[in-house]
Amino acid sequence: MNENLNDTQNITPEKTPVNFIKEIINNDLLTAKYGGRVHTRFPPEPNGYLHIGHAKSICLNYGIAKDYNGKFNLRFDDTNPSKEDQEYVDSIIEDVKWLGADFEDRLFFGSDYFDQMFNWAILLIEKGKAYVDDLSAEEIRQHRGTLTEPGKNSPYRDRPVADNLDLFHRMKNGEFKNGEKVLRAKIDMASPNINLRDPIMYRIIHDSHHRTGDNWCIYPTYDWAHGLEDSIENITHSICTLEFENHRPLYDWFLDELGIYHPQQIEFARLNLNYTIMSKRKLLQLVEEKHVSAWDDPRMPTISGLRRRGYTPSSIRNFAERIGVAKRDNVIDVALLEHSIREELNKTAKRVMAVLNPLKVIITNYPENGVEEVHAVNNPEDLSMGARPLPFSREILIEQDDFMENPPPKYFRLTPGGEVRLRYAYIIKCEEVIKDQDGNILELHCTYDPDTKSGTGTKNKKVKGTIHWVSLPYSIRAEVRLYDRLFTNEAPDSDKGKSFLDFLNPDSLRILRDCRLESSLASAQVNERYQFERLGYFCLDNKDSSPNKLVFNRTVSLKDTFKLPPK
């Protein structure tokens, strides 16, 4: 029996896996919990640049809105002026747009709701559910108890409503210094959930806010503000990371006490990538201590870094799709990220010739000033991208790595007396190795076989290897920056005894200043990606490149299965 019957009739449609969040939404849709609406949001605090972990959240939230024909908001959770900055607001908007998460006209700021929040706080005070506390930060900490012991009530907990109202207004009016008073929710100092032990709603911060200026000196805390923001914006599913799971009872408590519209908070596991760090604080440290050039250094896992490195929005979206969404802690192999960009660029990037570490080759039997055009395909994966002529000449440059005087077995490239094909051109044979007094190789003298021109039909001659090259007189110069992982350790920030800085890879950036490219690259554009044949994918650096000094970044190398045997 043939078990591989080509039974096209019974092909079951591929079930697209539904993650647990979509299951919840599907169920809410079934029960019409939110009247069939789906409305998500991405709520960054503008205190740093977005990174690939945020991209996961953006793609999740935007993707859900899109899949369900719903809406997606970008909302800044800007409740702490001491850490926030307009620079971060600007970069975040740029990055979210670049990723393709379309928030249309729904760009919001938590700070725009400060008045409403203030009024709601008064409502809670009037209900006897909030009070002004005079305890210091230290005293509050001591009263909070521990993980295993209940806390103690503040002596100010039972202040009369009128006093609370008066004090709270005076807090707002700037009568007190930072830390002198706070507004607290009156819940339960003995709760096993520490977040419910009379959490702080407002603290006094005499700082200028990047949007509200000096209008306020009291600012809402995350726990108080977040659910209100979601409620005001009519969010249906408020998706956040796992560390807020313990805060959900508080999220619910505020909304229920206020009796206002109540979105549902759902928590998922944040993205972790091996060989990288994701903490905003530590990324900031890398920038401030100049271990990298800036937030958009191509070695950074920031969106702006990945963009500068040459990643495309779609490759990041595909990555986010592939890694899935669940509640278990996870560490994604950075190789999967690299796979996502290779996969796309293989299909879309124009192939070009570039020699990073040039070695001069003189083809001695080629005419002195002869030039001819060879025919190079722009993308063998997509012939519609056409072809281009490439000048071939007597003097060419090849990669230093593509010649070895004493080659190991299985080395398919040029060797003394050996033959190799020049991509799109001829088979050449190495006749002589020219060296200086110290034995350094200066140039190679080769001969070519005129009968082996590429595309002229098969010849008897077969060679194992094909190498890339550029014509010496017809090539242009460029700087090329090669990147490697920033850290040498899989989990740089989880070593108890060492700092993540101890694992910084000293070779994460290699700058090659005398590379030679085919001349068509003179008109390269920032948004174009190229495959330098046999080397990897490259793009123009969006900051440092200029027409008279081209700078290319290597996005990712090609997978290379050849390994030099260990010496």
Place this chain on the structure above:
RNA sequence: UGCCGGAUCGUCUAAUGGUAGGACAGCGGCCUUUGGAGCCGUAUGUAGAGGUUCAAAUCCUCUUCCGGCAGCCA
């Protein structure tokens, strides 16, 4: 030893009582004028022990391990 979560190939992630599958990584092979790409093959993976059931990754019980929480950060 408080509370809340979690545990499926190396890494992610499916299977929602009915054949444990996919992707990435790895390994082997084919093919190749990019040692790229592509194609084919390749897994002693359900934390452990009991139980329910014709049937358990899935339901129940117990155990083990991992993560989060004691900011006037988010």
